[in-house]
Every structure is written in structure tokens, then in C-alpha cells.
Amino acid sequence: MSALSYTPSQLNSVNNFASSILVRQLLVPSSLSSLVWLQGNRCGFDRHNNELQDIKSYNSARLKGGEKQLAKGSVVKRAGCWYAVYRINGRQKWESAGPSKKRAERLLVRRITEGYDEVVAELRKSTFTDFAATWLQDYAQVSVKHSTYVSYEAITRRHLLPALGKLWLHQISGSDIQRLLARKIRLDGLSPKSVVNILIPLKEMLQHAIEWGYLRVNPAAFVKRPRVEIEEMDFLRPEEICLFLEHVDSRYQAFFMTAVLTGMRRGELLALKWGDIDWNSSQISVRRSLYRGAFQTPKSNYSFRRIMLSPHLCQTLMYHRTVASSSKLDLVFCDASGRPLDPDNLIKRQFLTALERAGIRRIRFHDLRHTYASLLIAQGEDIKFVQSQLGHSSAKTTLDRYGHLFPGTHKEAARRLDQTIFGNSVRRLLEEPANQDSGVYDKAPEGIELQGLKFGSGGRI
Numbered sequence: 082m083s084a085l086s087y088t089p090s091q092l093n094s095v096n097n098f099a100s101s102i103l104v105r106q107l108l109v110p111s112s113l114s115s116l117v118w119l120q121g122n123r124c125g126f127d128r129h130n131n132e133l134q135d136i137k138s139y140n141s142a143r144l145k146g147g148e149k150q151l152a153k154g155s156v157v158k159r160a161g162c163w164y165a166v167y168r169i170n171g172r173q174k175w176e177s178a179g180p181s182k183k184r185a186e187r188l189l190v191r192r193i194t195e196g197y198d199e200v201v202a203e204l205r206k207s208t209f210t211d212f213a214a215t216w217l218q219d220y221a222q223v224s225v226k227h228s229t230y231v232s233y234e235a236i237t238r239r240h241l242l243p244a245l246g247k248l249w250l251h252q253i254s255g256s257d258i259q260r261l262l263a264r265k266i267r268l269d270g271l272s273p274k275s276v277v278n279i280l281i282p283l284k285e286m287l288q289h290a291i292e293w294g295y296l297r298v299n300p301a302a303f304v305k306r307p308r309v310e311i312e313e314m315d316f317l318r319p320e321e322i323c324l325f326l327e328h329v330d331s332r333y334q335a336f337f338m339t340a341v342l343t344g345m346r347r348g349e350l351l352a353l354k355w356g357d358i359d360w361n362s363s364q365i366s367v368r369r370s371l372y373r374g375a376f377q378t379p380k381s382n383y384s385f386r387r388i389m390l391s392p393h394l395c396q397t398l399m400y401h402r403t404v405a406s407s408s409k410l411d412l413v414f415c416d417a418s419g420r421p422l423d424p425d426n427l428i429k430r431q432f433l434t435a436l437e438r439a440g441i442r443r444i445r446f447h448d449l450r451h452t453y454a455s456l457l458i459a460q461g462e463d464i465k466f467v468q469s470q471l472g473h474s475s476a477k478t479t480l481d482r483y484g485h486l487f488p489g490t491h492k493e494a495a496r497r498l499d500q501t502i503f504g505n506s507v508r509r510l511l512e513e514p515a516n517q518d519s520g521v522y523d524k525a526p527e528g529i530e531l532q533g534l535k536f537g538s539g540g541r542i
Contacts, residue, residue, distance in 0.1 A: 154166055154168065154189045154193055156178075156185040156186055161180060162178075163179065163180065163181060163182050164177055165188040167192050167193050176192065204296065205295045206249060206250075206251075208249055208250070209242070209247075209248050209249075210242055210246040210247070212250055212290060213241065213242065216290075217233065217237065221282075226372075226377055227372065231373075232278070233282040241279070241282075244257075245261070250290055250295045250296055255303055255304055258300060258304045259305065262276050266307060274312075277306050280304065280306060283301055284299065284301040284304075287300060314448065314482075315444045315445075315448045316455045317341070317441070317452045321439075321441055324439045325439050327439070328436075329431065330431055333427070334397070335398060335400075336414045336427075337431075337449070338394060338397055339353075339394060339397075340449040340453075342393075342394045343365060343453065343470075344452075344453030344454060345367065345388070345450070346379075346450065347446055347447070348370035348371045348424075349367050349369075349370050349371075350414060351370075351412075351414060351421050352369045352371040353412070353413045353414065354413060355402065355412075358398065358413070363389060363390040363392070363395055364389055366385075367387075367388065381472070383472050384472040385472075388470055398413070428446050432446055453470075454471060454483050455483070455486055457470065458483060458486045467479055
């Protein structure tokens with residue numbers, strides 16, 4: 082049994098088709114470049130021209146509709162009768178073809194072709210440019226955070242419209258999208274992470290095109306993401322933290338100390354209000370973030386959290402309250418007029434300058450968040466506590482990002498394991514004097530008893 086492949090041009094040049102095509106399973110291809118696969122054998126070329134017309138019609142419908150994966154089918158024999166079994170619009174249909182298997186195969190091809198024409202005719206037509214504008218206005222602008230909308234709009238304008246804007250939605254194929262991502266890395270020099278950020282809104286956009294009747298299948302569903310290397314993080318050691326804080330401008334010392342000792346994100350710090358601090362329980366409640374001068378909800382639902390304050394940080398914030406400018410917005414950290422601090426000036430003029438004065442390597446502001454996480458891990462805090470303080474969605478997220486910091490803290494755990502099971506017997510065994518010349522013990526012990534467990538030479542426990 083062999084597999085035969087036919088392109089539309091080959092089909093047009095063939096006058097007669099196989100007299101007997103045994104269709105086992107027919108799938109509408111997922112790409113225009115895919116071939117029509119028919120499993121079967123050829124026994125002659127002098128009959129059944131209608132089979133050829135069915136295949137031609139099928140390919141014509143496929144080309145009209147662009148990339149689809151709408152229907153599949155097979156022929157099944159039940160109680161002496163052959164059935165064409167196919168699925169159209171998510172519904173499975175069984176149609177009897179009588180005792181003839183060949184008739185069932187021809188019927189299967191015709192029904193899938195007819196169903197394809199029907200599906201394509203039902204789809205709403207739109208270019209990618211028009212649909213993207215509709216999606217941004219009717220969905221993204223009202224359903225996602227403002228920062229996310231700004232990002233989606235920029236990605237669409239800079240990357241998606243130049244490549245896909247003139248295409249009809251049903252003409253966009255998975256290979257088109259894969260090619261776009263590859264060019265962004267190879268020609269435009271974007272990082273894999275940036276390319277993944279392009280794919281995310283595109284995939285969501287095309288998924289809504291299905292829900293709104295423009296597509297039946299998302300061409301981006303099976304596009305492979307480029308591999309994103311794990312980003313190497315940096316953090317300050319305890320002695321570097323003290324050195325850094327000593328060289329920070331006194332007006333901003335409370336801000337940077339809060340960043341180091343709470344792990345809050347920059348936007349969360351800039352949006353912090355005095356009412357968010359519970360002095361009795363020594364906790365900060367993270368309730369909002371600042372993005373481009375506007376307050377918004379934190380990054381995710383898990384980012385709403387309560388962070389424990391160290392006694393020294395509490396005292397620092399209390400003193401800061403007495404000397405800081407008053408703010409009508411009740412902001413903890415604000416400029417002389419009571420408005421939020423400018424994040425870019427804060428990083429360039431204060432953070433990086435303080436690092437340079439202290440003689441510390443240049444790091445990102447976000448690395449202060451990593452510094453906080455490393456401090457908690459180094460002092461042996463529970464992973465669930467670390468997760469809750471950082472606002473991660475799960476402990477897995479915390480382990481994925483900071484798991485490499487844990488091995489050093491586990492060495493003592495391994496030693497405690499020996500102590501728990503074997504007590505001091507292992508130490509005595511290791512301290513047993515050995516023969517210096519031969520490199521072996523003078524006498525191998527016949528048995529060693531370790532807290533109730535007896536080890537014999539070659540024996541059982």
C-alpha cells in the first residue's frame with residue numbers, strides 16, 4: 082500500500098484517475114503548501130472520471146478558503162453496509178453507501194468537498210488590517226489593562242500590519258506566521274522573547290476571529306515558539322546592599338530600601354499610598370500599580386498581596402513620613418508637588434548613579450526584586466512564603482525562577498538527614514584509622530550497627 086500525492090497542477094494535467102482509490106482517511110490540509118494525501122492503489126486509467134472531478138472540486142474549494150483543517154472522514158463497514166463517515170463544523174455524520182466500498186469512498190470525497198464549500202461561503206470576509214483595528218477597539222481596549230493594550234497596539238502597528246495587513250484572514254497560513262517570526266529574529270535582530278511577545282496577541286486575535294465567524298481554525302495554533310533562553314539574573318549581596326544604600330541620595334533612601342526589603346515592582350512602589358501600610362501588623366498591602374502616569378491594577382490577581390515589613394524598614398518609613406512632601410494622592414513616594422515620581426529619571430539619575438558611586442556593577446532596577454527573593458531563600462524561608470511575598474501565581478513559578486539559588490541551602494539538609502538516621506556512628510566510621518601503606522582499613526568490620534540498623538559485610542540490613 083503506497084501513498085500518492087497530487088498537487089492542483091498535477092490534477093489538471095491528468096485526464097483519467099485511478100479506477101479504484103481506496104480512501105482510508107482524508108484530511109483537509111493545514112497549509113496551502115500541503116499535498117492532498119490519498120491512501121490507495123491504482124488499477125487502471127479508463128474509468129470513473131467523476132472521481133477526478135471530485136478531487137478537482139475539493140482542491141478548488143481548498144484554495145478558495147485558504148488554510149483550513151475543517152473536515153476529516155473515513156469509510157466504515159457495518160453489518161454488510163459501507164458508510165461514509167465525516168465531520169463538518171464539529172459534527173460527525175454517517176451516510177450509507179450500500180454494499181459498495183468504492184461508492185462509499187466517492188461519496189466521502191463529495192461530501193467533504195460540499196461541506197468545505199458551505200463552510201467557506203459562511204465565513205465573514207475581512208482583511209487582517211480591518212480585523213486588527215476592530216479587535217483592538219472592540220476587545221483589547223475594553224478588556225485588558227491599559228499597559229497591555231498599549232503593548233498590543235504597538236506590536237500590531239510595528240510588526241503585524243507590515244507583514245500580514247493586506248491579506249484576507251482566511252489567506253493567512255501557519256507557514257506565513259512562522260516565516261514572520263523567523264524574519265524578526267534573523268533580519269530584524271529581535272530576541273526570542275520579543276518574538277514570543279509578538280505571537281501572543283496574534284494568536285489571541287485569530288482566536289477571536291474564529292469566535293466572531295471570520296475563521297474556522299486558528300492558523301497560529303500550531304506555530305512553534307522560538308526557544309527563549311533562561312535570563313541570567315543578578316542580585317546584590319548583603320554587603321553590597323549596605324554599600325549601595327550608603328551612596329543613595331538621602332531623599333530616596335526610603336524608596337530604595339523598600340524596594341530591596343519588599344521585592345515590590347517599580348510600578349507598585351510608585352503607586353504605594355500611606356493607607357496601604359498597616360503599622361500595627363507591619364504589613365504593606367499591594368493594591369495598585371503606576372503605568373505611564375496612570376494608576377491601574379497590579380500585574381495579575383496574585384499580585385494583590387500583603388508583604389511583611391522588617392522592623393528597620395518600619396522605622397525608616399515612619400521617619401520618611403515626617404520629612405516627605407505632602408501628597409493629595411496620599412503617595413508614600415512623590416515629588417515636591419505631591420505627584421508620582423518620574424520612573425525614568427529615578428532610574429537614570431538616582432539608581433544607576435548610586436551604583437556607580439558605590440563602585441558596584443551595573444544592574445537593573447528589577448534585580449532589586451531578585452535581591453529580595455535571594456535574601457529570603459538564603460535564610461531558609463519556606464517556598465510558599467517566598468511565593469506569597471513576591472506575588473507569583475504558584476510555587477512552581479518561584480522555583481522556576483529561583484530554584485538555582487536553593488542547592489547551596491540544601492547541603493545542610495543532607496547532613497541533617499545522615500544525623501537523623503545514623504546519628505554519630507557515620508562520623509566514627511569515617512574517622513576509623515586506615516592503613517597508610519595499603520590504603521585500606523587494617524581490619525574490615527564484620528558488622529556496624531547504626532541506631533538499630535545493622536550493616537554486615539555483604540549481608541542484609
